[in-house]
Amino acid sequence: MSVRALARSQVRGLAPYKAAIQVADTVRLNANEAPWRNAGDEFRRPLNRYPEIRPARLRKLLAAHYGTDAGNLLVTRGSSEAIDLLMRVFCESGCDNVVTTTPTFSMYEHYAVVQGAELRKVASDPGQDFVVDADRVLAACDDSTKLIILCTPNNPTGTLVPGDVIREVLERRGDRSIIVVDEAYIEFADAPSVVDLVGRFDNLVVLRTLSKALAFAGARCGSVIASDSVIDMLDAVQAPYAIATPVIECVEDALDAEGLAAAAAFVAETIRERERVRAALARHDWVQTIWPSAANFLLVRVADAPGLMAHCEARQVLLRHFGGELEQCVRITIGSPAENDSLLAALADLEVSDG
Numbered sequence: 399m400s401v402r403a404l405a406r407s408q409v410r411g412l413a414p415y416k417a418a419i420q421v422a423d424t425v426r427l428n429a430n431e432a433p434w435r436n437a438g439d440e441f442r443r444p445l446n447r448y449p450e451i452r453p454a455r456l457r458k459l460l461a462a463h464y465g466t467d468a469g470n471l472l473v474t475r476g477s478s479e480a481i482d483l484l485m486r487v488f489c490e491s492g493c494d495n496v497v498t499t500t501p502t503f504s505m506y507e508h509y510a511v512v513q514g515a516e517l518r519k520v521a522s523d524p525g526q527d528f529v530v531d532a533d534r535v536l537a538a539c540d541d542s543t544k545l546i547i548l549c550t551p552n553n554p555t556g557t558l559v560p561g562d563v564i565r566e567v568l569e570r571r572g573d574r575s576i577i578v579v580d581e582a583y584i585e586f587a588d589a590p591s592v593v594d595l596v597g598r599f600d601n602l603v604v605l606r607t608l609s610k611a612l613a614f615a616g617a618r619c620g621s622v623i624a625s626d627s628v629i630d631m632l633d634a635v636q637a638p639y640a641i642a643t644p645v646i647e648c649v650e651d652a653l654d655a656e657g658l659a660a661a662a663a664f665v666a667e668t669i670r671e672r673e674r675v676r677a678a679l680a681r682h683d684w685v686q687t688i689w690p691s692a693a694n695f696l697l698v699r700v701a702d703a704p705g706l707m708a709h710c711e712a713r714q715v716l717l718r719h720f721g722g723e724l725e726q727c728v729r730i731t732i733g734s735p736a737e738n739d740s741l742l743a744a745l746a747d748l749e750v751s752d753g
């Protein structure tokens with residue numbers, strides 16, 4: 399079965415929006431643009447003109463960065479937009495479902511709700527370090543499961559889903575679902591991306607983002623890497639001119655050798671800091687569990703999570719508390735060495751006030 403058959407019927411044959419053509423050195427009176435450059439426009443490409451419908455050079459640079467072909471990559475406004483596009487392309491409202499693990503990134507649920515798709519959550523066990531079990535994920539699927547989303551390393555647990563578990567889900571589910579592997583934090587993990595498998599599995603979709611390791615969350619730039627059939631359908635649904643000219647230019651610049659070397663150094667420092675913060679936290683007797691993490695954060699179970707949140711907030715240090723199944727847990731993002739020192743100083747104070 400072609401992977402196209404999994405898409406909503408309205409999308410399967412949808413042609414991309416036909417925008418005004420853009421040809422260099424022509425008098426452009428075909429797009430209702432302004433003919434003059436605003437004083438605030440200091441970009442290489444003039445802002446009075448629409449950006450390219452899809453940014454060709456940026457697409458090539460990102461494809462080279464991730465080790466894929468430009469035809470297998472769509473540039474998105476962060477991977478958040480990619481999650482939304484996947485729901486809209488594949489899930490028929492009121493009929494289809496999405497299978498994911500829990501706890502995981504809450505945006506999967508958010509966009510499933512927006513699209514009217516059922517979200518099926520396969521619980522992972524904190525007592526087993528939240529490992530993802532292929533049998534249980536597959537058992538949650540039926541004929542209406544259009545997407546299976548695996549987040550690795552998983553937010554907020556930090557758990558890595560091993561490549562052989564992903565391969566097992568791909569092989570056993572066959573072409574009955576799209577398998578989405580969200581690798582937002584993969585640069586912090588001691589494990590390879592599954593991008594290499596895209597050539598072998600038409601139904602594999604890998605999500606990458608510049609928001610974490612590249613320190614570009616404010617630029618809103620993500621990538622979907624998948625078979626050309628999947629990319630073409632996502633492309634047809636994505637808004638024209640989705641990526642703004644300032645974003646195209648600053649991301650092109652960030653992907654040069656110097657920018658990538660700086661990012662690699664930052665990732666190495668974050669991993670060192672993650673283990674320093676882990677060791678420092680482990681010295682507190684109110685810290686009950688610190689789960690293994692392959693990402694730029696730690697999930698920690700403590701004696702009193704809301705109390706810890708309030709204590710840190712009063713000292714201008716913000717942590718994340720999710721409630722629900724993680725009621726006694728906080729997620730701590732690993733910051734700069736100085737920021738981590740501020741956290742540790744705030745926590746030392748907690749011990750004093752508790753004692």
Ligand SMILES: Cc1ncc(COP(=O)(O)O)c(C=O)c1O
Nearest residue numbers: 476477478503553582607609620
């Ligand atoms: C697992 C995961 N995926 C995707 C995203 C979205 O990232 P962005 O839209 O900034 O690319 C996040 C953000 O925190 C995340 O944790």
